[in-house]
Amino acid sequence: MTQRARNWLMVAPAGAWLIVMLVLPLSVVFIFSFGERAPSGGYVPAFTFEQYANLPARFTAFKNTLVLAPLGTLTALVIAYPLAYQLAVRTSDKWKTLLLILVIVPFWTSILIRSYAWIFILGGRGIPSLLDSIGIEDVRLINTQFAVLVGIVYGYLPLMVFPIYVSLDRLDKRLLEASADLGAHPITTFLTVTLPMSISGIATGCMLVFILLMGEFLIPAMLGGGKVFFVGNALVDLFLQSRNWAYGSAVAVMLIVIMLVTVTLYMRLISRLSVQRDDTPLM
Amino acid sequence: MRIYTIFVYIFLYTPIAIIALFSFSAGRSASQFEGFSVKWYGRALDNPFVMDALGNSLFVAFVSATLASTLGTLAAVGLQGMRGPVRAFFDALIYIAVMIPGIVIGIATLIALVTVFGVVNPWLSAIWPDGSTAPTLSMGMGSLIAAHTMFTLALVVIIVRARLASLEGMLSEASADLYATPFGTFRQITLPLIAPAVLAGFLLSFTFSFDDFIIAFFVAGSETTLPIYIFASIRRGITPEVNAIGTMVMGASLIMLVIAQLILRRGQKR
Numbered sequence: 001m002t003q004r005a006r007n008w009l010m011v012a013p014a015g016a017w018l019i020v021m022l023v024l025p026l027s028v029v030f031i032f033s034f035g036e037r038a039p040s041g042g043y044v045p046a047f048t049f050e051q052y053a054n055l056p057a058r059f060t061a062f063k064n065t066l067v068l069a070p071l072g073t074l075t076a077l078v079i080a081y082p083l084a085y086q087l088a089v090r091t092s093d094k095w096k097t098l099l100l101i102l103v104i105v106p107f108w109t110s111i112l113i114r115s116y117a118w119i120f121i122l123g124g125r126g127i128p129s130l131l132d133s134i135g136i137e138d139v140r141l142i143n144t145q146f147a148v149l150v151g152i153v154y155g156y157l158p159l160m161v162f163p164i165y166v167s168l169d170r171l172d173k174r175l176l177e178a179s180a181d182l183g184a185h186p187i188t189t190f191l192t193v194t195l196p197m198s199i200s201g202i203a204t205g206c207m208l209v210f211i212l213l214m215g216e217f218l219i220p221a222m223l224g225g226g227k228v229f230f231v232g233n234a235l236v237d238l239f240l241q242s243r244n245w246a247y248g249s250a251v252a253v254m255l256i257v258i259m260l261v262t263v264t265l266y267m268r269l270i271s272r273l274s275v276q277r278d279d280t281p282l283m
Numbered sequence: 284m285r286i287y288t289i290f291v292y293i294f295l296y297t298p299i300a301i302i303a304l305f306s307f308s309a310g311r312s313a314s315q316f317e318g319f320s321v322k323w324y325g326r327a328l329d330n331p332f333v334m335d336a337l338g339n340s341l342f343v344a345f346v347s348a349t350l351a352s353t354l355g356t357l358a359a360v361g362l363q364g365m366r367g368p369v370r371a372f373f374d375a376l377i378y379i380a381v382m383i384p385g386i387v388i389g390i391a392t393l394i395a396l397v398t399v400f401g402v403v404n405p406w407l408s409a410i411w412p413d414g415s416t417a418p419t420l421s422m423g424m425g426s427l428i429a430a431h432t433m434f435t436l437a438l439v440v441i442i443v444r445a446r447l448a449s450l451e452g453m454l455s456e457a458s459a460d461l462y463a464t465p466f467g468t469f470r471q472i473t474l475p476l477i478a479p480a481v482l483a484g485f486l487l488s489f490t491f492s493f494d495d496f497i498i499a500f501f502v503a504g505s506e507t508t509l510p511i512y513i514f515a516s517i518r519r520g521i522t523p524e525v526n527a528i529g530t531m532v533m534g535a536s537l538i539m540l541v542i543a544q545l546i547l548r549r550g551q552k553r
Contacts (some may be wrong), residue, residue, distance in 0.1 A: 003364060006465065010361025011373060014354040014436055018376045021433035025391030027381070028398060043394070083291045086284050101544065106295050108540045110494040112510050113529035116517055117298030120305070125315070154298065215384020217497060222517070234385045237502070239390050249394070252387050259382070275391075 033249035041243025069213035088168035107158035143225030167201025252258035306526035347431035355439025380437035389501035422504030434490035446480035486543035
C-alpha cells in the first residue's frame with residue numbers, strides 16, 4: 001500500500017463522520033430555510049424567500065443577541081485583562097500555574113450548574129434581600145438583562161483570561177524594564193509596550209467569547225426568565241414549540257451569516273491593527 | 284492590584300461554593316440553610332431517575348470519547364502527510380465544527396436525522412422479510428453519540444495535531460532509514476510520542492460530552508442524560524437534591540480535568 005493510500009484510509013472515517021453529522025445537517029437547514037411550514041408543523045418542500053422576508057418578526061431576539069454578546073465580551077475583557085496581567089507579569093512562577101488553573105477550572109464544570117447558582121444569588125432571597133436589609137428596597141435582578149449579562153460574563157470569563165495570559169506571559173519582561181530605565185512613565189510603558197504586545201491574546205479571547213455568546217441559549221433561558229430572548233431561545237421556541245422548521249432554519253442561517261460576517265470583519269480589523277504596529281518604529 | 288485579583292477569584296468561586304454549601308442543607312428549601320446533613324446526597328443516589336440519567340451520560344460520554352479519540356488521532360496522523368485540496372477541505376470542516384454554535388448543530392442534526400429516518404423507516408419495513416418486525420430508526424442514544432462524536436472528534440484532531448507539529452519529523456525519517464515498516468514506525472515512534480495528547484483529548488471529549496446540555500436537548504429523543512435531568516428539575520422548582528447532584532458532577536469533572544492536565548504536562552516533559 002502506498003503512503004498516499006494509507007493517509008487516505010486514516011483520514012476517511014473522520015471525514016465521513018464530519019460529512020454525515022455536520023455537512024449533511026447544515027445543508028438540510030440551508031435547504032429547509034427556503035421551504036414552508038407544514039400545516040401540522042414540520043416542513044414542506046418549496047422554494048420561497050418568505051421565511052427570510054419574515055425575519056424581522058424575531059427582531060428582538062437578534063437585537064438582544066447583537067447588544068448583549070458584544071457587551072458581554074467587552075465586560076469580560078475589562079475584568080479579565082487586569083487579572084491576566086497580574087498573573088502573567090506580577091506573579092512568581094511558583095504561584096502562576098496554580099492560580100491559572102484556578103481560573104480555568106470553573107469553565108470545565110457544567111455551565112448549567114454554574115448558571116443555576118446565579119438563580120440563587122440574584123433571586124429574591126439573594127442579593128435583593130441583602131440590599132433590603134440595608135434599606136434599599138424593591139430591587140429586581142433576576143429575569144432582567146442585567147442578570148443575563150452577569151451570567152454570560154461569569155460563564156465565559158475564564159475563556160477570556162487564558163489567551164491574554166498566554167500573550168502576556170510570552171512578553172519579554174526585560175522590555176518593560178528597558179522602558180522604565182529609559183524614563184517612561186508606567187502608563188506610557190503599558191500603552192506603548194504591554195498593550196500592543198498583547199493584542200493577539202485580546203483578539204483571540206474576544207473572538208472565542210463572542211462566538212460562544214452569539215449562540216447562547218442556556219443562560220438567557222435560566223436567568224432571563226423568558227423575558228430576555230437570544231436568537232438561541234428563538235430557535236428552541238421555533239423548533240420545539242411552534243414546530244416551524246422552515247422559519248427556524250432561516251433564523252439559524254441568518255445567525256450563521258451574521259457570525260461569519262462579524263468574525264471576518266473583526267479578523268480583518270485585527271490584522272490591520274497588528275500591521276500598523278509593525279510599521280511604527282519602536283518608540 | 285492584588286485586592287482586585289482576590290475579588291475576581293471570589294466572583295469565580297462564590298457561586299460554586301454556594302451550590303456546594305446548600306447541598307448539605309438539612310431542610311427542603313434550597314435558599315435557606317437549615318442545619319448540616321448529607322441526606323440529599325442519599326436521596327440523589329437513591330433516585331432511580333438520577334441513576335438512569337447518570338448511566339446514560341456515562342455511556343454516551345465513554346463511547347463518543349473513545350470513537351472521537353480513535354478516529355481523530357488517525358485523521359490527525361493521516362493529515363500530517365497530506366497536502367492540497369483534501370487537507371484544505373478537512374481543515375475547513377474542523378473550523379466549521381468548532382465555530383458553529385452548539386444550538387445550531389443540535390437543531391440541524393435533529394431535523395436532518397428526523398427527515399432521513401422518515402425516508403428510511405418505510406423503506407426498511409418494505410424490504411424486511413415477513414414474519415419479523417423491521418427495526419425503526421429514531422432519535423436516541425445512537426444519534427446523541429454520533430453528534431457528540433462529531434464535535435469531540437474535531438477537538439481531538441486539533442489537540443493531536445498541535446502535538447504532532449511540535450515533534451520533529453526526523454524521528455520517523457530515522458526510523459524509516461533503519462528499515463522500520465510504516466506501521467512499525469507509527470506503533471513504536473509516533474504513537475508513544477502523541478499518547479499524552481490522545482489521552483488528554485479523550486478526557487476533554489469525555490468531559491464535554493458528560494456536561495453537554497444543548498446538543499443533547501435536541502438530539503437525545505426520549506432519552507434523559509444527567510444535564511437534561513438537572514435542567515428539567517430546575518424548571519420544576521429547586522431543591523437541595525439538584526445542588527447535591529451538581530456538586531457531585533462538578534467534583535467528577537474536576538477530577539477528570541486534573542488528570543488530563545497531569546497527563547498533558549508529563550507528556551510535554553518527555
